[in-house]
Amino acid sequence: MSPHIGNLSFLRFINLRNNSLSGKIPQQIGHLFRLQHLNLSDNILEGVIPVNLTYCSELNIISLRSNRLMGNILSELGSFTKLLTLNLATNNLTGENNFVRQVPASFGDLPDLRWLGLSNNNLESYSANDLYFITPLTNCSNLEILDMSLNNFGGVLPNSVANLSTNSLQILALDGNRLSGQIASSIGNLTQMFQLYLSENKLEGSIPPSIGNCKNLQYMDISDNSLSGDIPPQLCGGVSEFQLPACPIKGSEPRKILGRKQKLIIALVVGCLILLSFLLALYWRRKQEKKPPSAVSSINFLSKVSYETLHQATSGFIPNALIGSGSFGSVYKGILENEENSVAIKVFNLQQKGASKSFMVECDALRNIRHRNLVQILTCFSSTDYNGNEFKALVFKYMSDGSLEQWLHRENQSRSLSLHQRLNIAVDVASALYYLHDHCEQPIIHCDLKPSNILLDDDMNAHVGDFGLASLISATADSSLNQSSTVGITGTIGYAAPEYAIGGEPSRQGDIYSYGILVLEMFTGRRPTDEMFKDGFNLHNFVKMAIHERTMQIVDPAILAAIEEKAPAAKGKEANYINGETEAGEENINYVNISEMNPFVRKCILPVLEIGLACLEKSPKRRVKMQNVTGELHRIQNALIGVEIRRERPKIRAK
Template sequence: MKPFSVTFPVFWFIYIDLLLFFASAWFVPNTSASTLGNETDHLALLKFKESISKDPYGVLNSWNSSNHFCNWDGITCSPMHQRVTKLNLPGYQLHGTITPQVGNFTFLKLLDLHNNSFYGKIPQELGGLLQMKALYLTNNSLDGEFPISLTNCSQLIHLYLYGNNLSGKIPAEIGSLRKLEMLFLGKNNFDGQIPQSIGNLSSLVYFSVGFSNLEGYIPQEIGLLRNLTFISVDANKFYGMLPSTLFNLSYLTVISATSNQFNGSLPPTMFHTLPNLKFFSVYGNQLSGPIPISITNASVLQLLDLGENSFVGQVPSLGKMQDVWLINLEGNNLGDNSTEDLDFLKPLTNCSKLSTFGIDNNNFGGRLPNFLVNFSSQLTELYLGNNQILGKLPTDLGNLTGLIVLSMESNHLDGVIPPAFGNFQKIQLLDLNGNKLSGDIPASLGNLSQLFSLDLSQNMFQGNIPPTIGNCQKLQFLDLSQNNLVGSIPSEIFSISSLTNLLNLSQNLFSGNLSDEVGRLKNIEQLDISGNHLSGDIPGAIGECLSLDHLYLQGNSFSGIIPSSLDSLKGLQRLDLSRNNLSGSIPEGLQNITVLEYLNVSFNMLDGEVPTEGVFQNSSRFSITGNSKLCGGITKLKLPPCPAKGTKHEKHYNFKKLIAVLVCVVAFLLILSLSLTLCWMRKRNKKPFSDLPTIDQLVKVSYQNLHNGTDGFSAKNLIGSGNFGFVFKGTLESENKVVAIKVLNLQKKGAHKSFIAECNALRNIRHRNLVKILTCCSSTDYKGQTFKALVFEYMANGSLEQWLHPAAETAQQSRTLNLAQRFNIITDVASAIHYLHYECEQAIIHCDLKPSNILIDDCLVAHVSDFGIARLLSSIGVSSEQTSTTGIKGTIGYAPPEYGMSSEVSIEGDMYSFGILVLEILSGKRPTDEMFKDGQNLHNYVKNSIPDHLLQIVDPTILPEEFELDGDNEIMILTDPNVKESLLSLFSIALACSVESPNQRMSMVDVIKELNEIKSSFFVV
């Protein structure tokens, strides 16, 4: 089992630098040569400017009457005629349409508008630009069909339409562009096939139609393009064999045909007829037969990706590929489980640039060769898993100190892990599961400070877990299950705060008690210590592991009762306590865990009544077999009814006893009431010390303490501000840790009520994804003015707002969040809101969900903050005068439309804000972006763009590596086939939450279920 989506990198596109040459014969106009210019071009430029609705960089500011149009930014004119020859405005984020008047620039040779936000159709009038040599419209939002009129531009050399929303067919007339050298049509929504007329483009050098929804066969006419050096047809629906004529194009340096349905075999002589081929990638097709034997002479090959096909036989020698940096042969039927299968590895020791090498999921046999340690020092990723490889791990394998990933799972390796494995200072994933390794787990693994996934399961390791494992403070996944490990579980494991995904110690021989230290794993999601010899009580501290969704303790010797603290695990989905020695009753609180899908308490010594709600309503979701003293429960269980709780005599006795107790209580209350009355009469003229009875349970700090801890509330410690105050970074004298101090601006109307509202909301709630209030201050400052402040845990990673929209001065150095991290943040926020809505004693409505109110801690765990306008659900329904704390019901863009019509705040209102928040996290666009006007909004923008135009709306920083075509054009390629489906699922949830009608919005209960399904489908392998 691979713990994360860390699989062999699928390079659907290859990094290639392409030089884009423009004609150098054009000159900057000399305005002294002509003062009048050409009025036709002048008017056309003014029309072009009129069509631009957004110019964030002000590039068109120079387009005014004070300058001759030939001096305007982005304009080049011919010196003789003063006619526009170049309109060059790339990458300025211009938003608008391309005006048809551009067709009046009859002298135009270059039109470059790539990397902007132009929408609408490409004007047919561009077909009149008969002198145009280069058209760059890459990465816009243009739609409609390919304009056939462009095929009249017979002088075209470069045509870049990549990254738009073009539809329809690629016209056969494209074959008339005989001078075309570069044709990039990828990442559009075309249909149909590549026209056979493509063979007429005799000058074509670069041809790219990847991610364009095309289908059918690649026409044999492609072989007529004798000058072709680059071809990319990735991620379409092409089928059949790769055209045989393709392998006769001797100038080809790049063939990229990943993720299609190509079949058949490759010509055995292809690397003879393609002597210049540097990049060959056919990952994810249905190709079969042997690897062409001619590859032994492919001396210039730099990337070879044959993964996920059906190639068979032995691998030829690859040793002549002196410049190769990636070889991927995973997911085929290579090798025949013989001793000669791995002979091809030895020549690879000559490949000094090899960085990534994978042969996993094949049928390679033989012994693991010792010369593996002589592989390139540049090697960072090595995948050998799921084969039939035998032998011991080479003692000096630790010499490959550059390794980041070492995956050797599911083979027949034996012997011990060499201590030299502690030399892998850069390694992040080490997977040796499913072998026959034995001996002790070496203490040197504690040196692997960068390790985030360690899987040694299903081996024969013995001895104790070395305490040094606790030094691996970046571990997120640790699986030592199904070994012969003994002794107690070292407390050092429970100190690894980064453990968030899995701790699996099941099916070993551990003994002793389970330490209370397990409660330190605050963020662990799956904990499995089943099938051991652990005894004693199940520690109540396990209830502090609030992120747990799977807990397996079965098959041990635990005794005592089932701790009631398990009730606090509100995200728990599966719980197995079977085959222990537990006694007492089943805690009723378990029936209140709404997401609990499976519960097994069978074969213990439990007694008492079986609950009937929650998971206990469906007998297929829980098991209580082997507990003979249980009673009650739902009818389907056919358990005996529970006995009455007392005889008639006992009831009579208890009744008299109750009367006596009541008499005593009444007497006591009378005395207490009299005492309080006398006390009140003495103090009735005195002012109460505090007006904040709702937060008395918080230990208050003094103004002096906060003043000293912030250097007098110095501006250098100011880390944020909000509607009702300022937030400072500081320290408390009583605690040696950094905190965040929210100081209320009591001059601001509503600040006092905001303070009380936040205290009321936070005083009794505890959840890992809610900001934790530490203390408060209600006092006077050094000037005698009223002073109020709240002290929270400090979040070193700031707010989600800072991650999504970094300030301009820091944008270049800013960090970004990948898709998995954004998914985790979405899940964290959802978990917090679910807790507020359904799991608190009184439901709480946050009222102001937005990125600036989501704080991120060191482990990138999200915490919902700022409850300044939060409302207890019990307060809703009374008059607005009674419930309005500030007069504000959220933030523009995030507040639901009904709040603008004086509707009461509601759970559905929070769901709307959550939906908008998720849309912003995925798209990178604020709901208040200037592009949203004239009835347009973020919800409709996304709704109208999926599924067909998904990549146009996704924040580009989510996506994996990009493929650089030239200095300005970038092609984004999804390297994980699950990315699209996971994004669509997340967008769908966000849209369902942010519909206009409150009654139609998705509930957080359903959101949690959907997120769990997405997680299991796309984020866990």
């Protein structure tokens, strides 16, 4: 790293992470007195942290994670009164001096510190009875994330843990140390904590009942200790195997403070409102029934455009503007006059049978729905072209990063979706389906969910599009079989539910089946129409037969390659299955213990594949509901956060 960086005295933001920077951090960096953000993580920098860095008094973020830095953690770092994040994880740093390798006491002078990452260094407590290693941090009143895992802290878990920021601490990671004795009962004071990591220590005794006070706790890893005794009765979650009761829903019980008169008044008011709503709905429905049907009158025009406008936006619908095509038409990229952003214009081929009806179905489906994970429609257009021919088009907000299909199966794999991105896309699509099925005024069945109909914006957020086969169902119907409109065969081969092949009507369960196929395709990298799937063998069977015994063989190699870069190689047999291949002499091994799996696989990929299989039950009634899918995926996202906090951290053995 060049010392000349010190000449850039107006720099406020430096992000050089994930490069191959080597050598020492130059002392001249201290000349950047305006610097607020410094990120040099994921490089091969060595030497000590320069003392001159403390001259950058405006710093609020310092990240030097995953380098080869050594020497003391400067006590002078406690002078950064504006510091929000300090991440020094995965280096070879020690404490204040060579005799006491502890957290500098000055860290207690960081009042605004939110995130402190000191994991995977050479910190230790020098006395078996020492409670000092956590004490300096008890003055950090705004601390939210504390990660001191994979060091050599010994002795008992100090009671001073109760003096951490009880109103803000959300994640506490002390795993991979040498902590012994019982878990301090004072840990129950951390009521805002939602992730706790104490695994791979020497803890013993029972889990303190006070842990039940941590009402926000969602993830607790206390594996690989010597704990005994009963689970505290305050835990909940509805897990039958552990005899845990379901968690109470806040606010579900009526307020006891209301007197009888107050309850009576509320009941009367609610009853009147219900009656009034019913009368208004009845009046509105009769008024709508009196209106004559019109092909376009029901469409909400969000902006006025002409055929000339669309023609100019696409330079005459030239081939260079074509970005896609489907069963009923083609999609062009265009720029409308006086519009800053590009648009996608779906032009219907009205010579194709069913195209005109598809236009109306899509307009009706999209006119009253608004959701962040649905493609945003700007207008529906129906008129004539320059030759007097009928012309119909839909204008959408342009999605700059193309379709999920292109990302999953592009020939050039230099850019592929990461595990985190795939999980986010799965959540986005599930959220969109949950909205369409259960939260629309008139529920909608998409009927053609597949990767080419999932579009990505420039932030890689997923948006479900193409409602040309959508089915509108009655909001009051108990079944989703009461459709008002559909076009031809429902769905696409490979993604359509099996009941559709024998004349089954569009249903929520049909969309859920398509979603299950989509999830398996995202995480295995295999299309359901792959040539390997024939004679009754399909993507569903491919995953189901191998999910627990040969998980690494069925996962998309692009995901595994990214995991290999982020985290240490898995221990045990699993290392032989990277990229779906076995090393010489290992051909006959077909079982990998779940406990030996890479944590990314065990805590994220495996449960996601299980969700996909739950969506593919042969009986539609047994398929999991989208409400449950979204909830489970959010839980997996939280688990992935916990894994990423501890990524790229080789184990440090106790001395």
